Amino acid sequence: MHTRISVAAVPDDRLPVILVHGLGMSSRYMVPLARHLAPHFRVYAPDLPGFGLSDKPRQALMVRELADALAAWTNANGVGRAAFVGNSLGCEILVELALRHPQLVDRLVLQGPTPDPEVRNLIRQAVGFFAIAPFERWSLAWVALTDYARGGIRRYLLTLRSMVDNRIGEKVLRVTQPTLVVWGTRDYIVPHAFVVSLAGSLPDGRLAVIGGAAHGINYSHPEAFTAILLPFLLAAEQDENGERAALRRRRLP
Numbered sequence: 001m002h003t004r005i006s007v008a009a010v011p012d013d014r015l016p017v018i019l020v021h022g023l024g025m026s027s028r029y030m031v032p033l034a035r036h037l038a039p040h041f042r043v044y045a046p047d048l049p050g051f052g053l054s055d056k057p058r059q060a061l062m063v064r065e066l067a068d069a070l071a072a073w074t075n076a077n078g079v080g081r082a083a084f085v086g087n088s089l090g091c092e093i094l095v096e097l098a099l100r101h102p103q104l105v106d107r108l109v110l111q112g113p114t115p116d117p118e119v120r121n122l123i124r125q126a127v128g129f130f131a132i133a134p135f136e137r138w139s140l141a142w143v144a145l146t147d148y149a150r151g152g153i154r155r156y157l158l159t160l161r162s163m164v165d166n167r168i169g170e171k172v173l174r175v176t177q178p179t180l181v182v183w184g185t186r187d188y189i190v191p192h193a194f195v196v197s198l199a200g201s202l203p204d205g206r207l208a209v210i211g212g213a214a215h216g217i218n219y220s221h222p223e224a225f226t227a228i229l230l231p232f233l234l235a236a237e238q239d240e241n242g243e244r245a246a247l248r249r250r251r252l253p
Contacts, residue, residue: 001073002053003046004031006038015083015106015236019045019218020070022088022112023163024148024156026052029140032222033085040230041083046073048093050159051151060158063089063166067096074104083233085109087218088189089163098175106236108175109229111182112190112215113198115164137220169198178204180232182225184213 004027017037019030027034027045034043047054049061049069061069070093074082083106086094091113098105148156172179181199183190199207208228213221 001046001049001055001069003027003044003073003077004034005045006034006041006043008038010040010042013237014041015081015233016079017041017043017083017085017233018070018074018079019043020084020086020090020093021045021048021051022086022090022216023159024051024151025087025144026147026150028052028147029143029216029219030087033218033225036222036226037229037233041233044077044079044082046070050155052147053150056151056155060155060162062159062162063092064096064100066093067100070097071101071104074101080104081106083107083109083236085111085218085229086113087111088114088215089159092163092166092168095168095171095175098177099171102177105177107177107232108179109182109232110179110198111217111225112184112187113168113181113195114190115166115168136214136216140216140219143219169194169201172198172202172205176203178232178235179206180228181205181207182210182217182228183207184210184215184217184221186212186214189215 019027019034021027021030026047030045034045037043048066050056081104084094084097086109091110094108094110098108179202181195183192183195195207199205210217210221210224213224217225
């Protein structure tokens, strides 16, 4: 698995952040967000198997298999427990990861989570992609087209089917890690009612909205996204410090 890794010096005890791309994409469109997070965290942005510059398995991997591959990559690289930030299909993979490999997940960020249970039709999903195009950075179109070409249309369509059939709304009921759902007001792929319901269904969920943003917030609005992410991600360090202080108090005679 090809991976982009930040090199800026950060505190050793700070939680690493792993960015997980969406359908047909790669870590390339995670670079704007990674650059904004790199001064604060060690950031990893892998290309999932079959996409970007990673190896291409003969069979397309489904959501569960992609989650297992991400877990294997995390263990193989010695990353340990981390915060995970996903976009679109990446959100589905992260929910699966949190359920199947909870020891790896400290907290989750689900930006533009798919699929809306009311829109499981592939044609309507495609219409949504065209509707958001005017509100993304135009350079994202070139990144997407070249990434789609690397992965191939067959893999794209098979993974899309797995994505549309996945019932994320039911699965989040069992996700216990702190989870931030992020939505852009011009994301016509993911309805507002769906993200409100999703955030409300999470045992420890919350919702943040970015005005004027569409589906690829990590690429088109990295500054606004980072401003929302930092308090949530840094809370992990504050929580850990609070637990240590409480433990010290309990040890006092």
